[in-house]
Amino acid sequence: MTEDDVVAELSSGMTIGIGGWASRRKPMSLIRAILRSDLKDLTVVSYGGPDVGLLCATGQARRIVYGFVSLDTIPLEPHFRRARQEGTVEATELDEGAFYLGLLAAAHRVPFYPTRAGLGSDMLAMNPQLRTVVSPYPPDGGEGDDPGEELVAIPALRLDAALIHMNRADASGNGQFLGPDLYFDDLFAKAAARTFMSCERIVDTDALLDEGSVHTLKVPRLFVDGVVEAPRGAHFTECPPDYGRDEAFQAEYAATAGDPAAWEAFRTHYLEADGHDAYLARLEQRTDGGGPR
Template structure:
């Protein structure tokens, strides 16, 4: 099996301006945040981002990387809305296609199966059709029924973060939910996987049940070892969401001056600098608490 490992700093070489980029995870859970931060540091722009969004969307919007967003929701889970996304959405700075969650997953399934669309009842007689006038309905050839014809989502590249991966690109989740990372991979021309740890292939089988082996190497182009690569979102069971830092992020995002300080502190350096700054943030807060 070929070795697909690569450094995080090589990620922007695989993402070009104008591409459609899928981002796995769910809300503020197991997001490929190290990969997103690397895109923020790059000169890539004009992206169409496809995601069940969280702070990945907020950071990319704040950095001016997003032209269009295709999404089912954007939430920080314990905080209802990402402030950067809200500002971009309300100001009209980005184009949007907002789907019902069921429609979004149907669109991923269609893309994963190389289909131009799949029918679904989700979204019928709702404002989703009003907000997305390009959507069409289709009559069943077998019954007197009508469905929403959701167009398949295909992406140039998808970014996902998992607990473990091997060098060949087989990926494993160990938390409570696979989300839809496997669909993102199958619906993309190229998938880059970051993982908390890259391990020998036999350790994947020993580390969890067969169903935890979520991604096959045949859908993966690159593997990045990125400890704490989902921070500040959760990556159960390796770590939970960093709620204190997420609150700090959301508070800073509401004020331009505070956001400039946040950017200087956490986003101007490399990933090692980011993690060191996070450690310093927590040490400072512990001192203040004591």
């Protein structure tokens, strides 16, 4: 598939989960394809980074479901921050662990998972849709008829589609991460009705163990509906061991949040480049040759 083929499978109003974490291994070529499209009113579920910031900046995200939105070396995502402060996007802000349990519940097709996270904090006030449950079991050390503990029921974060980026994959959709952390990409795939996966390189199935152990094959084709080969597809986020974050590019992106003219120039030059190859060609033209390889 191409990025545009993936976008053709999506529609406005969908709830879309995006893998990676902050400014790390984000499926950026797929995100840019959404930015070039007419898709709108999206609910975006993400351990947020520039994916969230960009979809806020173009106004295509109606709601963000998140625990944080960060660029790592720039702690606050400036486009997201601006959208929150101007009230142009709705927010479902959860504890980071509660967010994980929501994905897990969706993956396991149960309505919720219980947790103590959120009790005592403002998470419940900020999210009036959240409910608590009372454990049907007595507390540890309690008697049989002692009342059970009250817990927060984190509802399943069911996704219409998930977008993830892997280091390698085979053509049938078996994905491989070669960096230090998978984050939640496998759970995003399992929580979604359909999952589309970009990767740095498509390899033959019999080559999947050439670069990593069996432990790196955490996304089986069972949970994947389409594969896109996108070298440097996570740029400008990091994608170790293939490449690090392009900090110069990220800083340039971040600076556009307070500068409409700079945003317009950035948008037309990079985001509207006609396809991933055109984007890569524009990176080549940068004085630094397009950042780390």
